[in-house]
Amino acid sequence: MIPFEPIRLFAFGGFNVPIVISLLIIGGGMLWLLIRSLKAKEVDRRIVFVFIFAAVSAPLLFEITFDETATPIVKGVFEKIENMPERSRIVIAFDFDPAMAPEVQPMANAVIRHALAKNHRLIFISLWATGQALMDKTISEIIPAEFPQKQDGIDYVSLGYKAGNEGVLNVIVSNVKKMFPTDVNGVPLTDIAIFNGVRSMKDVDMVMAVGGGKPGPKEWVLFVGDAPGGPPVAVGVAAVVAPQMYPYYPKQVLGILGGIKGAAEYESELLHNYPRFAEQDTPGLRMMGPQTLAHVVIMAFIIFGNLAFFIGGRHKEKRL
Amino acid sequence: MRRQVPLFITFFVGTLLIVSVFIPPMENLGEDFTLFFDIIAVFAFFLGGGNLLRVHLTKLYRKSPDWGFSVVTVVGFFLMLAAGLFKIGNPGDISASVTAEGSMFQTMFNNVVLPLQSTMYALLAFFIASASYRAFRAKNREATILLVAAFIILLGRTPFGMMLTAWIPDSWSVLQVPNLAIWIMNSPNLAGQRAILIGIGLGVVSMSLRIILGIERTYLGDDR
Amino acid sequence: MKRSSLLVLAVVVILFAISWILKANQLSATEENYILEAFLITFAAFLTLSVLSFLYKDNPFYKFAEHLFVGVSAAFWMCLGFWSTLVKNLIPRLSEGLSEFFNEPYMPGDYNFFFWIPVILGILLLMRLSKEHGWIARWPLAFIVGTTAGLNFVRYLRSDFIEQISATFVPLLIEWQGVGHFFSNFNLAIDGQFVMMLSNWVIFVGVMCGLIYFFFSKEHTGVFGTASRVGIWILMITFGASFGYTVMGRISLLVGRLTFLFKDWLGLIS
Amino acid sequence: MPPAIVNFIAGQVGVQQLVVSGTSTTAQTPPSHPRAAFLVLLIIISFTISAIAQEPADTAAFDLPDERPAPPTSVVVTDFKYDAGNRVDITWVPSIDDQPELTLVDGYTVYRSANGGDYKLLDSLLPGISMYEDEEVTPDSVYTYYVATMSGKDTVQSVVTQEIRPEWELVNFDLAWLFVIAVIISGSIVWFIWRARAGADLFVRKIAGLDAVDEAIGRATEMGRPILFIPGILDMDDVQTIAGLTILGRVAKQIADYDTRIRMPVSRSLVMTAARETIKASYQVAGRPDAYSDDMVSYVTDEQFGYVAAVDGIMVREKPATIFLLGAFFAESLILAETGNSIGAIQIAGTARPAQLPFFIAACDFTLIGEELFAASAYLSGEPKQLGSLKGQDVGKGIAMLAIILGMVAVTMATAFEIDFFQMIADGLNQVFSTKAE
Incomplete structure (x- = not known):
């Protein structure tokens, strides 16, 4: 386990001057505002703006990232993959398009890395025509470079895209071959080692559905996970869709990776447990940098506002 | 004529559209009327565009303060209008989409409208911060509830939410901040949204009735 | 204009011109129209910064961006309305000749003559420009308000009232x-x-x-x-x-x- | 005999004939004697019968490359009820070979013939599907259909359905409960309007935001600054815009009375026209038609953020003392409200978009929440008949609460204690308050 670090300073692999300076400026500014608030002085809105600007641009420029602690809803997914016996079969569904990719692609990447590091086997599938290209790209970018010993057909296989939306799920939940007689390269499923003993989706050990539209994670839960004998399903969704998925947790889904925050939590959990990924790009954590700092700034301002308000003798603010 | 005809038109059209929902042969009426609306709205562009030009040309003519900026509006307007109506630089012919990639219309959209649009939109990041600073103060019970709910959700979206409450045992897990945030979104938030929606449903029904029955007619000039 | 503001303007113009040159230089390796591309990116950046400057206070750069935005976007939506509503939906229903001119598939139908209603109402709306007969523009308005009331009555009753109750x-x-x-x-x-x-x-x-x-x-x-x-x-x-x-x-x-x-x-x- | 079996037998016979010709010496020479011919026929028949008798249990046969799946059976076409005669439903029992364990069936194709013409392919469907909705029909034609099982490039057709002529119905009885609810709620609204007109005394509670309207207009008058009125960013086809304009009607009358300036930039041309009519009429009612000018209302642009940019500009340059934000708002709600707040204006906002209400609550002085926006013009008018409609709305709320209590009790009893009677009530209520028929 990497010991806990609140802020990882790894832009230049070590002590990083610009990060320290920018954080000192922001922190010092906050301190100054705290003292002002304790004197019951109000802050001009432009000062709020400056802090927001700094809080968003500093992490962007200097790659400041914050260590995330996985919340139970994300940890559920991580621990399932971690604790399954080796060589378990995991289905990864790519149900998204390039527009949604910035938010959900990091989740797919993190889960793929984790599963392969754990020596599980992966089955890729897409219900979106636009998903297949993203899937091919992901496979060709991650596997040969990071897991050169993994072989197509033995350790992973891509089934490609199939039209028919949730109808496809309805079929593969009882028979995969009927919908996908071959994999994406035209090899019959009967010749693919992963599918030995896999007749339907009920025979895989887990489904990780990544997406945000329809058909997508919700359909995987309803048509595959909820089918009698269906596999456990975990989902990764865009932030706007996450509230619609919450009602399924924890009864029907193992866990939910919601938006970039969910991706960041998973990445950080991965980094904690697998030092080998320390050099990997972690877009989730990277994109959470500005978010976290901005949220902290906003929360700090809410506290300042209340301090000023109470110390200032609860003066009437409203006109009229 | 001036008062009765409009009231009759409103009554007739409104009733017709409500009844049509229950009459299968008229089920497409709503769609057609929506299209009618769009067509009338295009005619209205003459009034709107004319007004926009009149305002800025008047400023120009009178040399009012900032008249120079009115030149920008007028020039931008005519450039874009010409690009769109004549499909200037469109890779296809007249049948190609007006927003075809590579056309002057789309290039201007991508490089003028789009950056302006997304930057205006991005101003929200600043305003949401200044609004939280000013508005979330525990002035009274209602404001305190608003503040606490917002704060829990905000905290739940940072690593600190989990860090602060990770010690809470699993049998009390609803009290861990991220779980609490989820619970708030799922339960009280949902209840509030529903109550608002049911009220809105009734409000719209009642207002539509008042309009159809001619009781509410301010929009037509309630010139009694 | 005051001398100081002229100075500011000059500095900004020079800075963005430099940026344009640098950008063009950078793009020349990969882009064909690198001068134009560099200009477009620089201009978009200028507009972005102009809008952000409003956070400090109102200023000529914001005014420029705002006025440009209004003019260009108003024309944008008008052109879109013309092509997608009139040319795509109205003309193919009313005139074979015109739909041929615009290369749109003609859509003959038994009830197409109803589509003269919005045309007539649209023309009545333009009567608003006349001082004497302006009152007649209330007819299309009454039609529109009636449509909105009728359509929304059932729509909201269903989705906002009934559905939320059963949920x-x-x-x-x-x-x-x-x-x-x-x-x-x-x-x-x-x-x-x-x-x-x-x-x-x-x-x-x-x-x-x-x-x-x-x-x-x-x-x-x-x-x-x-x-x-x-x-x-x-x-x-x-x-x-x-x-x-x-x-x-x-x-x-x-x-x-x-x-x-x-x-x-x-x-x-x- | 269904075509399936015919095909099947034909296939088997072919196989048998091959075997016979390969093994029987008599078959090699043409039979010269009728008895010999009879013998050959007998052999063939007996082989065939034995083959058929063995067949059903022999699943290995399914792996043969030339194996053909069974077609769908019981293909039935029915008219869709309560439509304009533009939909029929075709249902079938999937091929017996369409089993989850088997891969023989690739799906189904649906074919249609209109008025006895050629059969045309309508659609290809996934395996396991047993229904197709044909919405491309008219009551003027007669149709027949068949469905085929697909297996590779091979298709096996079902029998052809009976002829059907789609029928249309005058009234959609599926929506009977919607109709009843609409009538009850409209009825109670109309009833209270009528009661109020007859002089019944009706109480209406205070709505804080609306009680402040007077003061807000007065303040602008005192300060000698204009009043800004924003009716949202949607067009006249949104009922919130109309609600905004009805409030404008009341507000403009007071503005005319106070002789204050009103400034109303709008983002839709139609809203501009309607707003001008509204303000003009209000000025007439106030007895000051001469003070009205078309310049009070101006069109900016349909573009959401272009409009916001311009309104923000107007706010900081003209510094209105009072701002009304009443209508349909999206993301711009907070941009407008924060800019308005920064210039120190009194802001009265209202929208029926729940997602934007939090921002108005945070940045404005008064916010009309959802239903209050629609009630506002009735409230401001102070006319008894308008106020009566508000009482009618309360009846609607009463109905909603009653239904929710009943539903809650029925569902609780039915799920926790499994009492059939309550399950029945729950099902009934779900039917009454269903939105299924779209």
Whole structure:
């Protein structure tokens, strides 16, 4: 386990001057505002703006990232993959398009890395025509470079895209071959080692559905996970869709990776447990940098506002 | 004529559209009327565009303060209008989409409208911060509830939410901040949204009735 | 114009001109129209910064961006309305010759003559320009208001009233195996029986009290007043929660803009 | 005999004939004697019968490359009820070979013939599907259909359905409960309007935001600054815009009375026209038609953020003392409200978009929440008949609460104690308050 670090300073692999300076400026500014608030002085809105600007641009420029602690809803997914016996079969569904990719692609990447590091086997599938290209790209970018010993057909296989939306799920939940007689390269499923003993989706050990539209994670839960004998399903969704998925947790889904925050939590959990990924790009954590700092700034301002308000003798603010 | 005809038109059209929902042969009426609306709205562009030009040309003519900026509006307007109506630089012919990639219309959209649009939109990041600073103060019970709910959700979206409450045992897990945030979104938030929606449903029904029955007619000039 | 503002203007123009040159130089390796491309990116960056400058205060750069935005976007929507509504939907229904001219498939139909109604109403609307007959523009307005009232009456009744009511038919007892079982298994886990039941209680009571808050014709006093109070609290939780939940999305927008500035324009980050 | 079996037998016979010709010496020479011919026929028949008798249990046969799946059976076409005669439903029992364990069936194709013409392919469907909705029909034609099982490039057709002529119905009885609910709610609204007109005394509670309207207009008058009115960013086809304009009607009358300036930039041309009519009429009612000018209302642009940019500009340059934000708002709600707040204006906002209410609550002085926006013009008018409609709305809320209590009790009893009677009530209520028929 990497010991806990609140802020990882790894832009230049070590002590990083610009990060320290920018954080000192922001922190010092906050301190100054705290003292002002304790004197019951109000802050001009432009000062709020400056802090927001700094809080968003500093992490962007200097790659400041914050260590995330996985919340139970994300940890559920991580621990399932971690604790399954080796060589378990995991289905990864790519149900998204390039527009949604910035938010959900990091989740797919993190889960793929984790599963392969754990020596599980992966089955890729897409219900979106636009998903297949993203899937091919992901496979060709991650596997040969990071897991050169993994072989197509033995350790992973891509089934490609199939039209028919949730109808496809309805079929593969009882028979995969009927919908996908071959994999994406035209090899019959009967010749693919992963599918030995896999007749339907009920025979895989887990489904990780990544997406945000329809058909997508919700359909995987309803048509595959909820089918009698269906596999456990975990989902990764865009932030706007996450509230619609919450009602399924924890009864029907193992866990939910919601938006970039969910991706960041998973990445950080991965980094904690697998030092080998320390050099990997972690877009989730990277994109959470500005978010976290901005949220902290906003929360700090809410506290300042209340301090000023109470110390200032609860003066009437409203006109009229 | 001036008062009765409009009231009759409103009554007739409104009733017709409500009844049509229950009459299968008229089920497409709503769609057609929506299209009618769009067509009338295009005619209205003459009034709107004319007004926009009149305002800025008047400023120009009178040399009012900032008249120079009115030149920008007028020039931008005519450039874009010409690009769109004549499909200037469109890779296809007249049948190609007006927003075809590579056309002057789309290039201007991508490089003028789009950056302006997304930057205006991005101003929200600043305003949401200044609004939280000013508005979330525990002035009274209602404001305190608003503040606490917002704060829990905000905290739940940072690593600190989990860090602060990770010690809470699993049998009390609803009290861990991220779980609490989820619970708030799922339960009280949902209840509030529903109550608002049911009220809105009734409000719209009642207002539509008042309009159809001619009781509410301010929009037509309630010139009694 | 004052001398100082002229100076500012000159400095800004020079800075952006330099940026244009540098950008063009950078793009010349990969882009064919690199001078134009560089200009477009530089100009987009200029507009972005002009809008952001409004946060400090109103200034000529913001005014420029605003006026350009208004002019260009007004024409944008007018052209779109012309091509997608008139040319795509109206002309193919009314005139074969014109649809041929615009290369749109002619759509003959028995009821197409109804599509003269919006045309006539549209022309009546333009009568607004006449001083004497301007009152006739109220006819199309009456038509539009009637349409809106009629369409929304049923739409809102269904989706906002009926649907929300049936969604609130929630059981207040979940996995119920008696009082003894309930207390002996009591916990506060998020997937525990108690929390799940609590959720439904909150939804039920919350919707009830929320509705009571909206009652117009009864004084909010006594028990009714208490319920309406609870209703306001529920609404306040709703507003607070939605507010907090939205922050992340708004910050993302700014991240997007700053990424454009730092990456696409200045090339500071990769 | 269904075509399936015919095909099947034909296939088997082919196989048998091959075997016979390979093994029987008699078959090699043409039979010269009728008895010999009879013998050959007998052999063939007996082989065939034995083959058929063995067949059903022999699943290995399914792996043969030329194996053909069974077609769908019981193909039935029915008219869709309560439509304009533009939909029929075709249902079938999937091929017996369409089993989850088997891969023989690739799906189904649906074919249609209109008025006895050629059969045309309508659609290809996934395996396991047993229904197709044909919405491309008219009551003027007669149709027949068949469905085929697909297996590779091979298709096996079902029998052809009976002829059907789609029928249309005058009234959609599926929506009977919607109709009843609409009538009850409209009825109570109209009833209270009528009661109020007859002089019944109706109480209406205070709405804080609306009580402040007077003061807000007065303040602008005192300060000698204009009043800004924003009716949202949607067009006249949104009912919130109309609600905004009805409030404008009341507000403009007071503005005319106070002789204050009103400034109303709008983002839709139609809203501009309607707003001008509204303000003009209000000025007439106030007895000051001469003070009205078309310049009070101006069109900016349909573009959401272009409009916001311009309104923000107007706010900081003209510094209105009072701002009304009443209508349909989206993301711009907070941009407008924060800018308005920064110039120190009194802001009265209202919208029926729940997602934007939090921002108005945070940044404005008064906010009309959802239903209050629609009630506002009735409230401001102070006319009894308008106020009566608010009482009618309360009846609607009463109905909603009653239904929710009943539904809650029925569902609780039915799920926790499994009492059939309550299950029945729950099902009934779900039917009454269903939105299924779209």
